[in-house]
Amino acid sequence: MRILLVEDEIHLAEALVQILRKNNYTVDVSYDGESGLDNALSDIYDLILLDIMMPKMDGITVLKNIRLQGLTTPVLLLTAKGEISDRVMGLDSGADDYLPKPFATEELLARIRAMSRRKGEVVTDNTLKFGDIMLNTANLKLSALGKEVKLTLKESELLEFLISRKNAATSKEMIIEKLWGFDADVEHNHVEVYVSFLRKKLNFLDSNVSITTVRGIGYSLEVKD
Incomplete structure (x- = not known):
């Protein structure tokens, strides 16, 4: 937040x-x-x-x-x-x-x-829920299906932002403004790196939640069937 x-x-x-x-x-x-x-x-x-x-x-x-x-x-x-x-x-x-x-x-x-x-955020004791994942924004832990992984602060902020968007496509520009500020000297590849980190951790958890690339726009958080 x-x-x-x-x-x-x-x-x-x-x-x-x-x-x-x-x-x-x-x-x-x-x-x-x-x-x-x-x-x-x-x-x-x-x-x-x-x-x-x-x-x-x-x-x-x-x-x-x-x-x-x-x-x-x-x-x-x-x-x-x-x-x-x-x-x-x-x-x-x-x-x-x-x-x-x-x-x-x-x-x-x-x-x-x-x-x-x-x-409107699903917050209980600093915990956000989406699909089968639970993100604790206080201790930066992400869990699913009985497994748990530690996130960095920026990873947690990025995932929290994507959850708050509720399946909507989110541009890299929006992510940069939200996580670093509108006047930050941050490039698109910074976002790409953190998205890659999160994808690996979601895969480690065997979660049904994935970060999907929306061509020409950015990313969306989705629950796989």
Whole structure:
């Protein structure tokens, strides 16, 4: 899962990045509202953690602009404002959830998992299911038919993205933007290498799930008959 964190408190942002990356989330950070909105509009994120009180553009304005552009990315507001009126304003502006500061790490992670479920991903205790495979995004283990194999973080992110696409063809450009970011200096062969690694591990598990090449487009994840 790729998360955008928009937070102007540098020390808090750095701490949250460490926590999220330790839990195998990919995180990008913006330290003001304008850059946060610009990154959010790239539409490469699965979740946005958004502070309200920020320089250049406040979080509510950022949120309203995100929704005006038609983006449905789940947004969790993080703010020191704890009044009911502030919570109502945030939710009415299009936020999916609201977490006042200070908050416990365990609660933040639980909220993120809950929002992932609402988005429609099959997530139970950090586990995604597709065909006969189970991907645990917390410990990066992939299992099927009683066998198990360890994935690298990028392999796990790629498989998670393909699962979320639900049989739809996914281009190499989309994969690069999702896994490395829209301004990353990454070539198509990087994607091809990770697809090859995943195919070998799926074959090792004797899984009925395969990564199919869609000519002229990219890849799709399918369940073999």
